[in-house]
Amino acid sequence: MSNTRNRFDHINHRIEQAFNNSGRSLTDPVTLLAVSKHHSLDKIQALYDLGQRDFGESYLQEAMEKISQSPYSDIIWHFIGPIQSNKTKDIAQHFQWVHSVDRIKIARRLSSQNSGTSPLNICLQINISQEPQKSGFSHNEIFAVMEEIIKLPNLAIRGLMTIPAPSNDFTRQKVAFCQLRELMQQLNQQFELNMDTLSMGMSNDLEAAITEGATIVRIGTALFGPRED
Numbered sequence: 401m402s403n404t405r406n407r408f409d410h411i412n413h414r415i416e417q418a419f420n421n422s423g424r425s426l427t428d429p430v431t432l433l434a435v436s437k438h439h440s441l442d443k444i445q446a447l448y449d450l451g452q453r454d455f456g457e458s459y460l461q462e463a464m465e466k467i468s469q470s471p472y473s474d475i476i477w478h479f480i481g482p483i484q485s486n487k488t489k490d491i492a493q494h495f496q497w498v499h500s501v502d503r504i505k506i507a508r509r510l511s512s513q514n515s516g517t518s519p520l521n522i523c524l525q526i527n528i529s530q531e532p533q534k535s536g537f538s539h540n541e542i543f544a545v546m547e548e549i550i551k552l553p554n555l556a557i558r559g560l561m562t563i564p565a566p567s568n569d570f571t572r573q574k575v576a577f578c579q580l581r582e583l584m585q586q587l588n589q590q591f592e593l594n595m596d597t598l599s600m601g602m603s604n605d606l607e608a609a610i611t612e613g614a615t616i617v618r619i620g621t622a623l624f625g626p627r628e629d
């Protein structure tokens with residue numbers, strides 16, 4: 401398990417360095433979301449023992465098995481994968497956060513099917529690089545549906561999430577993340593909201609994302625090693 405510890409320390413170090421270099425205010429820190437898709441509960445437990453509490457899953461069936469077997473009641477489970485509309489009930493019941501809300505229909509269903517005592521934390525997924533096959537609201541779509549989304553009960557609209565077109569160029573990476581930050585500012589202003597979450601940055605681009613204001617980075621490979629799939 402020393403491998404796990406080394407990776408965990410290394411990622412936390414990268415996050416801390418990027419944060420310090422960015423000159424950001426200490427009042428909105430960065431949360432590390434450990435993306436455990438295709439990794440076993442054993443590996444989740446190893447990270448839990450090191451203090452990790454936020455875990456992200458993309459595949460509902462796999463996630464529900466791990467959640468039901470997990471002995472820990474204080475893990476915060478985040479759903480980050482593609483959402484089929486017939487799966488929203490299970491998602492609303494098992495997860496505290498959903499990062500991948502990409503259609504108004506999904507938001508409506510999560511709202512009506514959340515029978516828990518607290519609102520479900522929601523990020524709206526934005527197709528920031530405007531790639532044809534990628535899911536997420538476009539810039540125009542999000543302005544068109546926001547009024548309806550914020551009226552839905554049982555949801556806390558926390559912010560925006562994006563998976564930009566991959567790039568190894570730091571400047572290019574920053575452009576997409578900067579666009580997401582500016583979009584959240586515009587939406588907050590126009591609709592008088594207090595969204596506080598930018599879910600952006602993965603193993604390859606977390607530094608650029610943190611420089612541009614990420615509050616949650618979603619890290620899989622750099623934390624767990626290659627996926628067992």
Ligand SMILES: *Cc1c(COP(=O)(O)O)cnc(C)c1O
Pocket residue numbers: 435437458480481563602603604618619620621622
């Ligand atoms: C798998 C996945 C990640 C983690 O990506 P890595 O490159 O392995 O860090 C982050 N976000 C989403 C939505 C994912 O599906």
